[in-house]
Amino acid sequence: MTALDASELSRLLGPWTTGTTTLTDDLVTALVELIDAGLVPAGARLPPQRGLATALLVSRGTVTAAYDALEARGYLATSRGSGSRVRSSRNPLQSHPSGRLFSFTSAPADVVDLSTGSLPASPVAAEVLGRLTDVGAYLSTDGYFPAGLPVLRQAIADRYTRDGLPTRAQQILVTSGAQHATWLAMTALAGSGDLVLTEEPTYRGALEAVRSTGARVEGLPLIGGGLDVDLVRHALARRPQVLFCQTAIHNPTGRSTADGTRIELAEVLNDAGLLTIEDTCSADLTLAGPAVARTLTGLVDPELLLTIGSTSKLFWGGVRIGWIRASETRIHGLVELRKAVDLASSVTDQLLAADLIGRTDVARRQRREMLTDALAATERELCEAFPDWRWHPIDGGSGLWVDTGQDAVALAERAKRVGVKLAAGPSFSTYAGQRTFLRLPVWHEPAMLRDALSTL
Template sequence: MSVDDRANTRPVDHGSAIPAPSAGSSPTLVRAGEVASEALSARLGRWTHGDGTLAARLSRGIEALIAGGELRPGDRLPAERALAAASSVSRGTVVAAYADLAERGLVERRQGSGTRVAGAAASVAPVQRQGRGEALFSALPNAIDLLRTVPQISELGVQLISEHKPRLELALLPETDPAGLPALRTLIADMYAAEGTPTTPEQILVTHGAQQAISLVVNALVSPGDIVLAEEITWPGVTDSVSLRGGTVHGVPMGPDGLDVDALEQALARLRPVLVALNPHHQNPTGSRLPAAARHRVAELAAQYGVPVIEDRVVAGISFDGVVPPTLAAERADAPIIVVESVSKWVWAGLRIGWLRADPVLVRRLRGARQLADQSTSVPGQLLALDLIARVDDLRRANSRIHQERLRLLQELMAEHLPDWKVEPPRGGLSLWVRVPAGSADALARVAAAHGVSIAGSAAFAVSVSPDDHIRIPFTAPDDVLAEGIRRLGAAWREYRETLGMPS
């Protein structure tokens, strides 16, 4: 394979990477488990100001870095003399601070190995935690389901599926490649090239839907104890996958247009993540679309820090204003961007055909993992995907028109049954992220359940504790189901509003 066949023009380590400090930047805090004295002193900031002795203040500052994840179990703190010199304090101050941390069990001091942050690296066995995504598949019996975003199929989609005739010369192949049928990988690569992202078939891995693609990447790149960055509000399929591996997801703040890229850069420098997972185009659930300058900056940061970025594009093509942003991978060729997509959202949710685009080296690695998981993707499904992806532009436009009309219907229904709710429609996607005027989204969901409609609030999507003030309303259900669901939600809101003492 030539260099020209690679997604990235330089080798990229698809694990944890520590960037070299750029001009004018702060020195890297930790390299290979060793905490640099100058970097630690700089990161502690103005720790000498405050209450208590200097040793107590230094101890509290280091404790805060441990609590925030910047210092991790096993990291070796600087020698006492080195930190004292870097911080312009006496060695006795550092000795006393380390002693206080050791007494409280935050660090371990051993002869010959120095002072290390307490706790072993996370065990090989992942910690099993309850998945948040389960809530989106838990509609109550006989209740209207406003939890899931199951898109409607366009007439063109129905036609293509009905008229599909499998190519027998491909269907009868004696063996199947875990990476996907060569013809399908080539077609997907050509699709990306036509959209402005030069791609070779060796960069494509076909999967059972986008979620399997995300899970394969997480399983390959995340180890117990690792940190992954994602938007503070995001699809739980990402956070649940990381949790199953024993990793931790840190949420990056968002604004009206999506991810706060400045906050992302700070998190990359502080937390040393092994992976970033983003949904920048018609983000699920917020519907935000990352501006062009911010997309370019994300690609630059991925290249600068050497940290792989999963770009979830499953609803990028469902655009109500005709704008379909290019991939993040198109912004910078040497950035380790892993593009994930599928046909499920813009053709048919029942067809579980997805894929990822990545460096061929990573694709080969994931191909081996895929072979252990389920051998390969269904050949009949891949053959049908050939017909559908050949009409990708027409199908995306048809799907966008359908769901733009469904969004208008939802707005009309909300104006009738929830007139005091402020609605800001997204520019694409399949759901509305709407703020509850008062009270708790979780409490409203419980009242709504009693009225026979299931909804998901902020807790199902928040990476950590967040304001309990939004719900997601998909606009994918048939007209009569959506109309009855919003009518019931309106009745639930009126009942809940009375408990808050709000005027009718």
């Protein structure tokens, strides 16, 4: 049975108070909408009343009254010792979302969205997207290329090769974004009951993908920016099926695994034969040193490693193109799995991506300049507004992992009520932990960020 954590339900509820009726009525209305939409699935157990009241900054009596009203309307079934769960008759979708990706829904125009690290289009992307794409050569085909357009697969392979990782086009599967790639990789490698290891904290989209497979997930703490290799060794005794990691630029912490640790980790993975999915979507967003951060590619047996990449961070999220780099045998299997749910990615997006990837060097310089300046401005604003907040210097990426020293879930709830959207730590956690942390984007204009922080 799905059990919702109070912080997850708080994210799903969004700005639920209206100010036009009682808090109880507002909460009942918001919960009914979530249940009817299938976002809180049939059979889901709602959080304990006291915990939800704390997360929503309301009295326990408000939550108790809301649960009672929902039970009276046939939405909940309550039993002593088991809590309150959604009745199976209430929605037919049987979906199991965790709310970890819920911040990617569009925020209203009057809300300052500090919950996502997604970047605006880079100048080189604006230049390319401003031109019409020539699709004439493909109009005589059916438009379906399940593995990706040959020209794009080759462009991605060439980029890996220029970066020092010799790659053939046949080792690339083009997907409709990195989240699609993560879901494909996880679905191909893990199933119900399998154990998936990951970092703690980790990319919330990966947690959503693991959950969709029915697999169990265990987070291993980060030590000095990377996985503790000894903890990985000990975890092998529990017979994990997959490791999901980010050794280049980690999301959400922005830190990179030390070269020696990465080499040691690769040796453990090779010796154990542990299947590994590495997310390298932020590897191009380095702030110093090499233009692209080092990864496990070239260190781990190619039959064990699936590497995920994307155009979203370097160019723009509106170009929905991601990819998986793996052995040719693995790619064949992934293509067949992909065709069952998604025949192919958009031809026009793929042509745009091929053009953009040819300008990778320019885009990397642009992103580094932008993020370096933006990071300095953001840190100044944070130090001024909240001198007690703490964070580690980052190696790259588009966000800061900030320890507020207080309940960040409650802070996010208060922020919703004054028009500021925040991403609290539990959405990046395997066990709804990291409760004092926020992931804050660094790219907003200083004046806008100053106003949002001052509002908080």
